[in-house]
Amino acid sequence: MEIAKPYLMFLGDVHDQLAAKTAQGVVDWRPDWCVGQLRLPGCKADCGLKDVSIDEAVKLGAQTMVVGVANAGGVLPEHWVAEIVTALEQGLDVATGLHKRLNSIPEIADAAARHGRKLHDVRFSDQAFATGKGTKRPGLRLLTVGTDCSVGKKYTVLALEKEMVAQGLDAAFCATGQTGVLISGRGVAIDAVIADFISGAAEWISPANDPKHWDLIEGQGSLFHPSFAGVTLGLLHGAQADAFVVCHEPTRKTMRGVQHPLPTIQQVIDRTILEGSLTNPAIACVGIAVNTQALGEAEAERYLAAVTEEHGLPATDPIRYGVAPIVAEILKQFPR
Amino acid sequence: MEIAKPYLMFLGDVHDQLAAKTAQGVVDWRPDWCVGQLRLPGCKADCGLKDVSIDEAVKLGAQTMVVGVANAGGVLPEHWVAEIVTALEQGLDVATGLHKRLNSIPEIADAAARHGRKLHDVRFSDQAFATGKGTKRPGLRLLTVGTDCSVGKKYTVLALEKEMVAQGLDAAFCATGQTGVLISGRGVAIDAVIADFISGAAEWISPANDPKHWDLIEGQGSLFHPSFAGVTLGLLHGAQADAFVVCHEPTRKTMRGVQHPLPTIQQVIDRTILEGSLTNPAIACVGIAVNTQALGEAEAERYLAAVTEEHGLPATDPIRYGVAPIVAEILKQFPR
Numbered sequence: 001m002e003i004a005k006p007y008l009m010f011l012g013d014v015h016d017q018l019a020a021k022t023a024q025g026v027v028d029w030r031p032d033w034c035v036g037q038l039r040l041p042g043c044k045a046d047c048g049l050k051d052v053s054i055d056e057a058v059k060l061g062a063q064t065m066v067v068g069v070a071n072a073g074g075v076l077p078e079h080w081v082a083e084i085v086t087a088l089e090q091g092l093d094v095a096t097g098l099h100k101r102l103n104s105i106p107e108i109a110d111a112a113a114r115h116g117r118k119l120h121d122v123r124f125s126d127q128a129f130a131t132g133k134g135t136k137r138p139g140l141r142l143l144t145v146g147t148d149c150s151v152g153k154k155y156t157v158l159a160l161e162k163e164m165v166a167q168g169l170d171a172a173f174c175a176t177g178q179t180g181v182l183i184s185g186r187g188v189a190i191d192a193v194i195a196d197f198i199s200g201a202a203e204w205i206s207p208a209n210d211p212k213h214w215d216l217i218e219g220q221g222s223l224f225h226p227s228f229a230g231v232t233l234g235l236l237h238g239a240q241a242d243a244f245v246v247c248h249e250p251t252r253k254t255m256r257g258v259q260h261p262l263p264t265i266q267q268v269i270d271r272t273i274l275e276g277s278l279t280n281p282a283i284a285c286v287g288i289a290v291n292t293q294a295l296g297e298a299e300a301e302r303y304l305a306a307v308t309e310e311h312g313l314p315a316t317d318p319i320r321y322g323v324a325p326i327v328a329e330i331l332k333q334f335p336r
Numbered sequence: 337m338e339i340a341k342p343y344l345m346f347l348g349d350v351h352d353q354l355a356a357k358t359a360q361g362v363v364d365w366r367p368d369w370c371v372g373q374l375r376l377p378g379c380k381a382d383c384g385l386k387d388v389s390i391d392e393a394v395k396l397g398a399q400t401m402v403v404g405v406a407n408a409g410g411v412l413p414e415h416w417v418a419e420i421v422t423a424l425e426q427g428l429d430v431a432t433g434l435h436k437r438l439n440s441i442p443e444i445a446d447a448a449a450r451h452g453r454k455l456h457d458v459r460f461s462d463q464a465f466a467t468g469k470g471t472k473r474p475g476l477r478l479l480t481v482g483t484d485c486s487v488g489k490k491y492t493v494l495a496l497e498k499e500m501v502a503q504g505l506d507a508a509f510c511a512t513g514q515t516g517v518l519i520s521g522r523g524v525a526i527d528a529v530i531a532d533f534i535s536g537a538a539e540w541i542s543p544a545n546d547p548k549h550w551d552l553i554e555g556q557g558s559l560f561h562p563s564f565a566g567v568t569l570g571l572l573h574g575a576q577a578d579a580f581v582v583c584h585e586p587t588r589k590t591m592r593g594v595q596h597p598l599p600t601i602q603q604v605i606d607r608t609i610l611e612g613s614l615t616n617p618a619i620a621c622v623g624i625a626v627n628t629q630a631l632g633e634a635e636a637e638r639y640l641a642a643v644t645e646e647h648g649l650p651a652t653d654p655i656r657y658g659v660a661p662i663v664a665e666i667l668k669q670f671p672r
Contacts, residue, residue: 134563134596135594135595194527195566198566199565200563226470226615229535229611232566258469278560
């Protein structure tokens with residue numbers, strides 16, 4: 001899946017900013033790819049882009065309209081369908097992370113066929129993958145893992161990409177989730193792949209590369225999550241991670257969506273090394289990324305100092321303090 | 337997926353017995369469900385059933401024609417399509433484990449719609465599952481795990497079902513693979529499920545049951561297989577196995593399809609307990625099933641004695657010596 005850039009961000013008429021979370025993620029990390037935002041009357045979200053019409057977006061060079069909003073129930077309102085059809089007629093491709101497939105809506109499928117435009121449903125994967133080979137391939141790979149789902153695994157790799165590129169390293173974000181695919185313009189929502197092909201899809205996401213190149217692979221789920229650990233393990237095996245960063249949210253009491261308690265950071269380090277060594281015996285932890293949003297400044301600093309001390313590895317909050325300490329550890333363990 | 341019984345077994349005109357492996361599996365384990373076999377001119381396979389026409393099969397009460405053969409390339413030859421259409425016209429449902437979906441073939445889809453018959457593509461799963469809950473549910477569950485793929489996991493649970501039922505226990509085979517689904521008439525090919533729902537599908541396969549009831553769940557892959565471990569882990573978490581049996585083939589040098597060496601039986605026991613305890617902390621090994629086909633009689637006996645001694649658990653070859661020792665161990669650890 002390769003999505004043509006730049007994007008027009010479609011925000012519809014959603015009722016709050018949270019509903020535009022996906023769009024905001026794209027704007028945060030790829031501002032240069034966003035020529036503007038299209039908002040319908042009544043829209044309460046704002047990604048801080050210039051408000052433009054489809055026509056203006058086309059003139060600004062937009063190639064794809066990204067429907068980066070989630071509405072209640074995941075259905076596509078009639079009046080959004082009309083806007084999508086207009087975009088296709090004006091020569092844009094359309095990409096969404098909605099639960100409903102664009103080509104399951106006859107008006108949209110017809111318009112796309114008539115105008116030769118592409119429809120990208122990033123929540124689905126129709127691609128045929130090979131099963132995982134398990135053979136080591138050239139290039140360096142870092143994977144984020146977590147004590148739970150939704151603890152900052154995507155944010156952390158994107159922050160690492162920014163910092164590593166700023167330091168002159170050859171590094172690229174590899175998306176494995178729907179928002180990530182829109183941010184990257186490429187990738188696969190790995191939880192949407194047929195189970196037999198999880199590790200094969202992970203190998204496809206991060207193919208053989210230059211020996212000094214870092215693929216920074218967005219992690220998914222947790223080896224300790226009873227709903228999703230299979231995805232996490234297949235991704236770990238396919239990624240053949242040389243390095244990993246543990247992501248953690250210190251105030252969470254139970255794992256997302258279930259009653260299970262969170263594992264400790266040390267348990268995640270140990271289990272990731274144990275399982276990851278099947279396809280890369282040299283796998284090593286290079287840091288801990290903590291989402292300290294719920295902690296005060298002093299408390300966050302104390303917490304990070306304690307985690308650093310306990311594990312002998314840099315612990316930081318990528319949003320609050322950046323990821324420079326983790327990049328330093330990467331360069332220590334993997335010299336340029 | 338519930339497949340109506342009894343079956344007419346369609347063998348087509350395949351060139352050897354191996355091509356009818358799936359059909360043979362159904363005949364071996366569910367002879368009472370098979371009213372006969374349909375062979376086309378030139379067929380070299382024989383499942384030992386009475387040769388019947390579609391018409392005769394219908395008179396014998398057949399409800400479903402099972403296409404239990406694999407032909408080169410997985411495509412469906414024209415003349416097979418004609419037979420399938422005839423079966424649908426005569427009032428039979430059709431079930432296959434082929435790579436091509438029956439309803440992707442217009443003549444077959446049309447005939448099924450016209451006559452109100454069901455098409456079962458057991459290699460695919462279109463069913464919507466919930467994500468795994470991870471909450472313990474009533475009933476007892478045994479899962480087979482393996483040092484590799486294709487080491488007898490299905491055969492072992494089917495043998496256990498036969499022996500446990502013979503001993504008056506309440507036990508039922510739960511299928512997780514395509515041949516298993518045809519043998520069971522129910523189940524899901526778990527490797528065909530969307531990755532997010534592996535453990536959820538496993539929970540669906542083996543729902544809450546009577547506290548003394550044993551679900552005997554067909555295992556898949558291996559926690560040590562770099563291509564498929566994600567499926568194995570999701571299945572283990574969803575199964576919430578109380579008991580497990582390790583299946584092993586002692587002469588294999590590398591894991592199926594890859595270059596990785598096989599893990600030891602002890603490694604599989606340890607890893608299964610480590611990972612399985614996430615959803616069932618009481619998980620325990622109850623035996624080892626060894627495929628000794630490649631060993632002579634004396635060698636097989638020596639090998640099984642050594643494995644029994646090493647692990648303090650019954651080791652047997654289900655085909656050569658039956659599974660009574662494993663059932664005895666189950667009853668020791670889980671008294672009636």
